[in-house]
Amino acid sequence: MNTPNRKITIDPVTRVEGHGRVTVQLDDVGKVERARFHIVEFRGFERFIQGHPYWEAPLIVQRLCGICPVSHHLAAAKAIDQVYGVDPEDLHPTATKIRRLLHFGQVFQSHALHFFYLASPDLLFGIDAPVEKRSVGAVAGEYPELAKMGIQMRQFGQEIIRALAGKKIHGITAIPGGVHRTFDPEERDYFLTDNETPSIDTMIEWSKGCVEFIKDYHDKHFAWLDTFATYPSGHLGLVADDGALELYDGRMRAIDAQGKTTLNDIHADNYLKYFGEGVEKWSYMKFPYLRHLGRQNGWNRVGPLARLNVCESITTPLADAELREFKAYTNGRPNNHTMHSHWARLIEVLYCAEAMKELLEDPTILDVAERPPVNRRPEGIGIIEAPRGTLIHHYKVDEKGSITKCNLIVSTTHNNEPMNEAVRWVAQNVIDGQQEITEGMLNQVEIAIRAYDPCLSCATHSMGQMPLILEVLDADGNIVAEHVKNAT
Amino acid sequence: MKNVVRPVLGPDTLLFGIGNCGRSDDGLGWAFLDRIQNETGFNSPVEYRYQLQVEDAAQIARMQRVIFIDSYKGDLPGGFRWKTCTASENFEFTTHVLPPRGVMHYCKTLFGNTPRADILMIQGREWGLRNALSDDAAGNLEKALDFFLRNILYQNDRDV
Numbered sequence: 039m040n041t042p043n044r045k046i047t048i049d050p051v052t053r054v055e056g057h058g059r060v061t062v063q064l065d066d067v068g069k070v071e072r073a074r075f076h077i078v079e080f081r082g083f084e085r086f087i088q089g090h091p092y093w094e095a096p097l098i099v100q101r102l103c104g105i106c107p108v109s110h111h112l113a114a115a116k117a118i119d120q121v122y123g124v125d126p127e128d129l130h131p132t133a134t135k136i137r138r139l140l141h142f143g144q145v146f147q148s149h150a151l152h153f154f155y156l157a158s159p160d161l162l163f164g165i166d167a168p169v170e171k172r173s174v175g176a177v178a179g180e181y182p183e184l185a186k187m188g189i190q191m192r193q194f195g196q197e198i199i200r201a202l203a204g205k206k207i208h209g210i211t212a213i214p215g216g217v218h219r220t221f222d223p224e225e226r227d228y229f230l231t232d233n234e235t236p237s238i239d240t241m242i243e244w245s246k247g248c249v250e251f252i253k254d255y256h257d258k259h260f261a262w263l264d265t266f267a268t269y270p271s272g273h274l275g276l277v278a279d280d281g282a283l284e285l286y287d288g289r290m291r292a293i294d295a296q297g298k299t300t301l302n303d304i305h306a307d308n309y310l311k312y313f314g315e316g317v318e319k320w321s322y323m324k325f326p327y328l329r330h331l332g333r334q335n336g337w338n339r340v341g342p343l344a345r346l347n348v349c350e351s352i353t354t355p356l357a358d359a360e361l362r363e364f365k366a367y368t369n370g371r372p373n374n375h376t377m378h379s380h381w382a383r384l385i386e387v388l389y390c391a392e393a394m395k396e397l398l399e400d401p402t403i404l405d406v407a408e409r410p411p412v413n414r415r416p417e418g419i420g421i422i423e424a425p426r427g428t429l430i431h432h433y434k435v436d437e438k439g440s441i442t443k444c445n446l447i448v449s450t451t452h453n454n455e456p457m458n459e460a461v462r463w464v465a466q467n468v469i470d471g472q473q474e475i476t477e478g479m480l481n482q483v484e485i486a487i488r489a490y491d492p493c494l495s496c497a498t499h500s501m502g503q504m505p506l507i508l509e510v511l512d513a514d515g516n517i518v519a520e521h522v523k524n525a526t
Numbered sequence: 527m528k529n530v531v532r533p534v535l536g537p538d539t540l541l542f543g544i545g546n547c548g549r550s551d552d553g554l555g556w557a558f559l560d561r562i563q564n565e566t567g568f569n570s571p572v573e574y575r576y577q578l579q580v581e582d583a584a585q586i587a588r589m590q591r592v593i594f595i596d597s598y599k600g601d602l603p604g605g606f607r608w609k610t611c612t613a614s615e616n617f618e619f620t621t622h623v624l625p626p627r628g629v630m631h632y633c634k635t636l637f638g639n640t641p642r643a644d645i646l647m648i649q650g651r652e653w654g655l656r657n658a659l660s661d662d663a664a665g666n667l668e669k670a671l672d673f674f675l676r677n678i679l680y681q682n683d684r685d686v
Contacts, residue, residue: 098548101547105576107576151579151580154580175615178631178632178636179615179635188580189580189581189584189632190581196581
């Protein structure tokens with residue numbers, strides 16, 4: 039690996055879903071010429087779903103991804119509600135609460151999995167630790183109580199999903215214009231008391247502990263966390279009418295790197311007016327951007343960091359206090375530190391736990407949720423905040439009720455340009471000019487990508503496992519170094 | 527003397543079908559579970575999974591035996607393969623991929639119990655967006671079922 043004129047390829051990027059490729063092109067003297075994060079596999083889900091009856095969409099889209107089927111289920115359901123003839127505000131209040139509880143359970147378990155099992159090896163053992171040490175297997179061996187806590191937090195979210203959907207996989211909660219079922223008191227009470235699954239109060243306590251852990255970690259490692267993969271960007275997320283953090287239903291807000299509003303709380307129906315999708319011949323994943331800012335300047339991060347940047351408050355007290363501390367760290371200005379995504383993610387974990395408790399203790403969540411009468415429309419758009427960021431489902435339907443057009447913009451697609459920017463940052467600040475490319479350097483490329491927890495399966499609308507590569511190419515395009523970790 | 531054949535898998539055995547029925551032959555694991563429940567006297571617990579997850583370790587650790595059924599992309603002589611699964615910390619984890627040996631590692635390190643574990647791999651051929659198995663995969667499923675019924679579920683006098 040000591041030869042100049044190199045191109046670096048990581049394939050696969052571990053602990054990331056999808057079949058993608060990172061290439062770092064070096065020039066004759068070993069300087070980084072270009073760094074890219076590519077997606078090299080594509081299967082057209084949007085075409086596959088055409089011809090299916092509209093009411094099947096919330097069921098079929100769950101197969102896009104085994105990790106966030108609930109997010110796709112709910113985004114599709116919100117879109118199909120409109121085809122059925124129901125706007126979010128007209129959904130029965132109990133139906134909305136059931137869907138929100140399902141969504142909080144999904145975000146809670148997904149964030150817990152990311153923190154305890156994806157991020158923790160880097161955080162606990164350090165980015166330069168030996169590769170055999172820097173693994174979740176080692177975390178389980180050396181920090182078994184932490185690993186068990188991660189499992190139980192994830193289990194809690196999964197049990198919420200199972201209770202509301204009937205099963206963890208291919209369950210049915212949302213139907214056009216409502217929900218399939220609601221809680222009975224016994225099912226609800228299960229989550230309020232400690233039993234095989236610890237109670238929601240325990241989840242809140244553990245979530246507080248997670249936030250304290252990451253803040254303590256920041257105190258000790260701020261020099262790295264405040265600089266690694268830090269770059270200016272726009273930020274996009276949903277907010278409530280009062281500007282509060284909103285995960286299930288809100289308006290789209292974007293700000294630029296200085297905090298200036300670039301998208302002013304638009305309604306979901308207008309997304310096409312504001313968003314374009316750029317394409318590059320070297321990747322199947324599109325590059326969304328705000329049309330009025332252009333392809334070059336209109337891209338935004340999405341996900342926990344972006345959401346906390348665009349919102350003004352959080353409706354639950356503990357998470358709101360943490361949000362204020364988070365914002366104070368950057369003096370109220372947008373936080374552009376990629377590694378602070380972990381901090382933001384854990385504040386959202388706390389928010390989800392508190393919000394689940396509020397919903398579980400709300401007696402009206404046990405009410406019968408009657409569906410409004412059907413009043414068919416030809417089109418529906420559903421937008422939610424999935425664990426990884428803003429998720430858009432858009433369907434058009436013919437007079438027979440068959441889907442004629444589907445457009446999905448998923449969280450990882452929004453983060454396409456930000457992840458490319460992160461890869462460029464590592465290439466220029468870690469790899470550039472180095473005579474020897476170490477495994478630790480290559481791992482830093484992966485760390486930058488992992489902060490976004492990308493799901494390339496969702497992003498390409500394909501399904502299943504797809505590995506990813508990191509390559510070093512010389513000036514003539516020859517592979518002179520390669521980093522391959524088999525994800526199977 | 528009449529040879530008595532009896533089911534040897536009881537409620538302390540857990541079957542995991544891994545895959546996705548919406549992606550053609552990736553649905554082999556789920557199809558296996560459907561068939562074994564609908565067409566035999568099988569009454570052990572089963573779980574359907576897109577992929578294994580960390581919390582599955584807690585459930586598995588409470589069992590005496592676990593069998594993972596999954597599709598396989600490579601060539602398998604006879605269309606399927608049965609093999610023992612051993613816990614190992616040498617695995618790569620993604621939020622979307624956790625191999626059986628990794629789950630067994632969690633059983634061992636976090637819950638102090640590693641039940642007997644086996645894997646039944648069934649060869650598939652097509653992986654596109656389709657709610658049906660390919661003809662080849664369907665044939666391999668029959669062979670795997672036949673093996674399972676003869677040698678695993680109903681067992682005479684030998685251990686497999």
